[in-house]
Amino acid sequence: xxxxxxxxxxEGATTEQKQxxxxxxxxxxxxxxGKNPKTTFxxxxxxxxxxxxxxxxxxxxIRKGE
Amino acid sequence: xxxxxxxxxxEGATTEQKQxxxxxxxxxxxxxxGKNPKTTFxxxxxxxxxxxxxxxxxxxxIRKGE
Amino acid sequence: xxxxxxxxxxEGATTEQKQxxxxxxxxxxxxxxGKNPKTTFxxxxxxxxxxxxxxxxxxxxIRKGE
Amino acid sequence: xxxxxxxxxxEGATTEQKQxxxxxxxxxxxxxxGKNPKTTFxxxxxxxxxxxxxxxxxxxxIRKGE
Amino acid sequence: xxxxxxxxxxEGATTEQKQxxxxxxxxxxxxxxGKNPKTTFxxxxxxxxxxxxxxxxxxxxIRKGE
Amino acid sequence: xxxxxxxxxxEGATTEQKQxxxxxxxxxxxxxxGKNPKTTFxxxxxxxxxxxxxxxxxxxxIRKGE
Numbered sequence: 001x002x003x004x005x006x007x008x009x010x011e012g013a014t015t016e017q018k019q020x021x022x023x024x025x026x027x028x029x030x031x032x033x034g035k036n037p038k039t040t041f042x043x044x045x046x047x048x049x050x051x052x053x054x055x056x057x058x059x060x061x062i063r064k065g066e
Numbered sequence: 067x068x069x070x071x072x073x074x075x076x077e078g079a080t081t082e083q084k085q086x087x088x089x090x091x092x093x094x095x096x097x098x099x100g101k102n103p104k105t106t107f108x109x110x111x112x113x114x115x116x117x118x119x120x121x122x123x124x125x126x127x128i129r130k131g132e
Numbered sequence: 133x134x135x136x137x138x139x140x141x142x143e144g145a146t147t148e149q150k151q152x153x154x155x156x157x158x159x160x161x162x163x164x165x166g167k168n169p170k171t172t173f174x175x176x177x178x179x180x181x182x183x184x185x186x187x188x189x190x191x192x193x194i195r196k197g198e
Numbered sequence: 199x200x201x202x203x204x205x206x207x208x209e210g211a212t213t214e215q216k217q218x219x220x221x222x223x224x225x226x227x228x229x230x231x232g233k234n235p236k237t238t239f240x241x242x243x244x245x246x247x248x249x250x251x252x253x254x255x256x257x258x259x260i261r262k263g264e
Numbered sequence: 265x266x267x268x269x270x271x272x273x274x275e276g277a278t279t280e281q282k283q284x285x286x287x288x289x290x291x292x293x294x295x296x297x298g299k300n301p302k303t304t305f306x307x308x309x310x311x312x313x314x315x316x317x318x319x320x321x322x323x324x325x326i327r328k329g330e
Numbered sequence: 331x332x333x334x335x336x337x338x339x340x341e342g343a344t345t346e347q348k349q350x351x352x353x354x355x356x357x358x359x360x361x362x363x364g365k366n367p368k369t370t371f372x373x374x375x376x377x378x379x380x381x382x383x384x385x386x387x388x389x390x391x392i393r394k395g396e
Contacts, residue, residue, distance in 0.1 A: 001173060001272075001273065001316065001318055001323070002270060002271060002272045003135055003173060003175070003270075003271040004268065004269070004270050004271070004289075005268070005269040005271070006266060006267075006268050006293075007241065007266060007267040007268070007269075008265075008266045008293075008297065008299075009265065013297060015116050015124075015126075017296050017297060018116050018117060018124065019119075019123075019124055019127075020296045021119075021292065021296055021297075022119030022122060022123065022124055023119075023122045024288075024292040024295075024296065025119075025268075025289065025292060026119065026121070026122040027122065028285065028288040028289060028292070029270075029272075031288075032281050032284045032285055032288065033272065033277060033281060033285075035272075037121045037122050038120070038121045039171070039318065040120070040121065040122075041118070041119065041120055041133060041135060041173065042118070042119035042120075043073065043113055043117060043118050043119075043135070044113075044117040044118075045113075045117070046117070047241055047242075047243075050213050050216050051216060051241060051242040051243070051244070052239070052240070052241050052242075052265065053217075053219075053220030053221075053223075053224065053239065053240035053241075054236070054238070054239055054240075054265055054303065055224070055235045055236045055238065056220060056221045056224040056225065056235050056238075057217075057220065058213075058216065058217055058220055059265065060213075061217075067140075067141065067184065067186055067191070067371060068138060068139060068140045069138075069139040069333055069371060069373070070136065070137070070138050070139070070157075071136070071137040071139075072134060072135075072136050072161075073134065073135040073136075073137070074133075074134045074161075074165065074167075075133065079165060081248050081256075081258075083164050083165060084248050084249060084256065085251075085255075085256055085259075086164045087160065087164055087165075087251075088251030088254060088255065088256055089251075089254045090156075090160040090163075090164065091136075091157065091160060091251075092251065092253070092254040093254065094153065094156040094157060094160070095138075095140075097156075098149050098152045098153055098156065099140065099145060099149060099153075101140075103253045103254050104252070104253045105186065105369070106252070106253065106254075107250070107251065107252055107331060107333060107371065108250070108251035108252075109205065109245055109249060109250050109251075109333070110245075110249040110250075111245075111249070112249070118133065120133055120171065125133065139373065147314050147322075147324075150314050150315060150322065151317075151321075151322055151325075153317075154317030154320060154321065154322055155317075155320045157317075158317065158319070158320040159320065169319045169320050170318070170319045171318075172318070172319065172320075173316070173317065173318055174316070174317035174318075175271065175311055175315060175316050175317075176311075176315040176316075177311075177315070178315070179373055179374075179375075182345050182348050183348060183373060183374040183375070183376070184371070184372070184373050184374075185349075185351075185352030185353075185355075185356065185371065185372035185373075186368070186370070186371055186372075187356070187367045187368045187370065188352060188353045188356040188357065188367050188370075189349075189352065190345075190348065190349055190352055192345075193349075199305060199338075199339065199382065199384055199389065200336060200337060200338045201267055201305060201307070201336075201337040202334065202335070202336050202337070202355075203334070203335040203337070204332060204333075204334050204359075205332065205333040205334070205335070206331075206332045206359075206363065206365075207331065211363060215362050215363060218362045219358065219362055219363075222354075222358040222361075222362065223334075223355065223358060226351065226354040226355060226358070227336075227338075229354075230347050230350045230351055230354065231338065231343060231347060231351075233338075237303070237384065239265060239267060239305065241267070250331065252331055252369065257331065279380050279388075279390075282380050282381060282388065283383075283387075283388055283391075285383075286383030286386060286387065286388055287383075287386045289383075290383065290385070290386040291386065301385045301386050302384070302385045304384070304385065304386075305382070305383065305384055306382070306383035306384075307337065307377055307381060307382050307383075308377075308381040308382075309377075309381070310381070
């Protein structure tokens with residue numbers, strides 16, 4: 001019964017990419033820990049770039065400098 | 067001072083249902099643990115069905131097959 | 133497929149009380165939202181009183197003043 | 199490598215205020231624990247007032263009574 | 265800068281298995297989203313079986329019936 | 331009613347440091363957002379270094395190489 005929460009910045013992940021994250025994270029629980037996929041949950045949180053900070057700066061600001 | 071976080075898929079929970087979740091979860095803390103409701107927080111996160119996976123499949127896909 | 137996370141201070145909740153929290157939170161999802169209990173998870177986190185603060189003070193300190 | 203998650207109600211925090219939260223939380227990790235700011239993450243979650251409850255009531259309802 | 269939180273029951277995951285979870289989850293972020301592994305965090309929470317419920321029952325109880 | 335969750339590796343933070351984190355995070359909510367400290371919660375999670383990964387490696391391994 002693992003619960004995997006993936007938090008990423010909201011920068012255009014597609015439905016297909018999200019599907020790949022769900023498949024990959026579920027398979028990881030099966031392969032490494034022998035967990036039952038039927039009771040494995042994966043939840044993806046997409047966070048606005050204004051709301052995510054690294055090194056004291058928002059990702060919005062970091063992206064401007066790239 | 068409990069903190070209860072309820073994560074559900076975003077599939078049309080009404081304001082009234084959310085109010086019932088808040089009341090019910092708060093009452094549970096009072097009844098079972100004798101907690102003070104004034105410092106009991108309940109936070110409901112509604113997650114897009116593309117972003118929630120079970121058994122390696124998104125809820126969007128699961129709903130199509132139902 | 134709800135996921136309910138209950139965070140409380142570690143102050144002696146018994147196995148029976150935890151069982152009541154699990155049952156009560158699961159039933160709340162069934163009663164209010166019509167969710168399937170088989171895919172409803174409840175996770176209880178017990179937090180050391182040194183590690184939980186309210187109003188700028190740890191619960192350890194608050195308990196001393198009660 | 200601290201991860202700081204700030205959850206607040208969605209009631210109009212400005213980009214500048216969010217930047218101050220990111221800076222302040224990062225600096226706190228540096229000042230108190232000597233952490234490296236480069237690997238300090240801050241994530242702000244803004245929660246709809248219908249979805250946040252205190253004392254068994256949603257913040258939407260509490261605001262009406264103020 | 266993804267943050268991946270893996271929650272599992274505390275049932276004897278080894279240090280090597282945890283290392284595999286960290287590697288696998290990090291690689292998933294690189295492969296699917298092109299993320300930088302240097303700013304990818306993985307945090308594993310191991311939860312006591314008394315504190316995790318499914319279908320209204322603790323995992324401790326579920327294990328007894330298996 | 332902010333809820334601040336600080337996640338750090340378990341590497342010997344003292345009770346005094348935790349108190350400073352609680353005070354500092356609470357004050358940040360007051361200073362930046364004008365929040366009421368009485369309903370501001372701070373929860374510190376200390377994570378075993380085997381259970382925290384960066385760049386695909388556990389902090390236990392990273393510390394060995396330092």
